[in-house]
Amino acid sequence: MDIGEEIRADAERGAQRLVAEFWDRLYGASLILCKDSHAAEDLVFRTFAQAILKIDQYNPEQPFWGWLYAILLNYFRGDLRKMKAEVADEADCGEIAACMEGEPGAESRLPELDAEVVRRAVANLPPALRETVVLRYFEDKTLQEMSKLMDVPVGTVKSRLHLARRGLKRSLEEAFKWKGEKT
Template identity: 30%
Template sequence: MKNMDWSSLLIRMSKGDEEAFRTVYEETRDHAYRLIYYLSSSKEDVGDIMSEVYIELLRSADKYRPEQPFFAWFNGLIVRQVRNWKRRNWRLYRIVEKVKLLADHSFDRKAEAKLSAVGDQIELLPILRKLPLKAREVIVLRYYQDCSLEEISTLLDIPLGTVKSRHHHALKQLRRQFEEIHGGKEKKDYVY
């Protein structure tokens, strides 16, 4: 890498200078790509994580301190974004598993296998977007931000009982929407 004045570039970036961002991007993209490629568990995610890294770089540019080596700081930023990506994927998996658990437990193994197979492929974001905002807030804070129900109560400035109620109803709505995706076929497999 060229001997860059990273501090001034990042200061300019934090003030909205697009040319400074372009320069930083051009000088760091190959490095960032390689590091993300080696750290991520899914090579298909590298492009998305790369975008997250540069979004976070824009947000964090004013936090860089000139006394620290730029690439050490930038590597830390990359590692955190890869971890965040993995954590988000894990939360998505947990939500799917929670929806499965809340599904009627009285169905047979054939229906369970179908539910499991579909659950592995489900795209939850469109389903989450169908939830009312108050329910979506609780689900996102609980499973994407890993907040406890007590923390959600504090964040939203609502009673803990209200959080628990919204959480319960949101999971029921997710389960209902999950079942609707699969139509009547799977419902025939349920044993009532």
């Protein structure tokens, strides 16, 4: 049965199917965005609940995942806005600026990055850059798709992606080097 139909027919069964099919992917994305596991779980929880409540708004001709993902991003941005009301915006700008400092080594190898090291590196990025990491490296979205999902011009996506990559590589530099030396 189509997942939309299933949700309409029985919310709990729909919830079970959502969890079974999308938990892994959505939780991974959510964790990149939120950094902490409780917040990530909460974000997924709200996303699933909202998907069930708003199932009538889902267009079956579109991929369900994309729709679900858009809900997740909306919630995440809403949370950010709420947080930013309390924390000065400069902090975020500062974080992005920090990622611009220093250029990583020109030569890169192909290391197998340690999962924990990657998580730490991602967690160090500001929210907007984490969002690009999710979309590009977790969801394998193109620049155009990212632009649409993030609701910013392609140019901005590109620059953010650049900053994110630079930030990651800076954090991962040690890992790159270490792995590189080993091989």
